[in-house]
Amino acid sequence: MRLLHDAFHASTHPAPHYNPRMSLPPLRPDRPMPPTAPQAPAQDGEPVARGILRVFLADLHLDGTDSPRARTFRALLERLAEQAAVDAVNLYLLGDLFEFWEEYHRQAREPYESDLQALEAAHRAGVKIHLFSGNRDFAYGRYVRERLGAELGGDGMRIELSDARKVWLEHGDLLCTGDTRYLRYRRWVRSWPVRLLYRLLPWSLARRFVGNVKARSAQDKAKKARQVFEVDEAAARRRMEVHDCRLLMCGHTHRPLASDLGNGFRLVVLPAWCEVTSGYRERVGALQPVFIEPDGTPRPARTDGTPADG
DSSP states (O other), X not given: OHHHHHHHHHHHSXXXXXXXXXXXXXXXXXXXOOOSSOOOOOBTTBOOOOEEEEEEEXXXXXXXXXXXXXXXXXXXXXXXXXXXXXXXXXXXXXXXXXXXXXXXXXXXXXXXXXXXXXXXXXXXXXXXXXXXXXXXXXXXXXXXXXXXXXXXXXXXXXXXXXXXXXXXXXXXXXXXXXXXXXXXXXXXXXXXXHHHHHHHSOHHHHHHHHHHHHHHHHHHHHHSOGGGGSOOHHHHHHHHHHTTOSEEEEOSSSOOEEEEEETTEXXXXXXXXXXXXXXXXXXXXXXXXXXXXXXXXXXXXXXXXXXXXX
């Protein structure tokens, strides 16, 4: 049944293509798109060794306004674009980048145009963007792949750090096993009949659906006990065992922590960017929390995201 649906959907509802004329001016034909990892210049005929910089952020909850957290994010993207001239830069956005995202009504993404332009500019400069599904931005597809060159992490993916450590990345909502009401709602709202129906709605009705999703999420969060939002450490450890990892990084809870789960397993919950403009970065095997200044400059941070020297 799912295969029949996918075939029907692909033939009758093709995803919209990104039109570059609606955003940044296209590159000239004699200036091809830069590779994901542009080559560093050579000196005296010898190639320059390139490093790899990885940046991890979660729960930005960009809402289309010119908020301080949005401006700081755009400033960080500019810094990463500059860094991409000498290093291979990977940006991992672990869900809830936007308050809501879908690609079949242009009105749904128009509020985020400034943020999309900043992401596109970083992509064009060589930053590799990885997008993970969150509570409200789980409907990524062709648009972000074409415009931002994004790799879609979906509900999770494994990566390897510079020191060969294997890390499992995900948003984190599936690890909050105590939130049974949300998990049932998650299965329903992401089911193909609901998603197909939503895509067929005119924007006047789709907008009401979006508003209901946001309102429900806010109400549920206010009513639920703190324990409901905690990551189930046993579930986190099982996830690492299944995917042959010793480190799991996620967001979702808005309660940052770095916890040793025993036997070499470690859990890191990232700070929520919407509350403190912080995340993690890794280079040559050193994985560290960082606070991002309004101009995009990183500073060492504590586990909770606050500046270490503050």
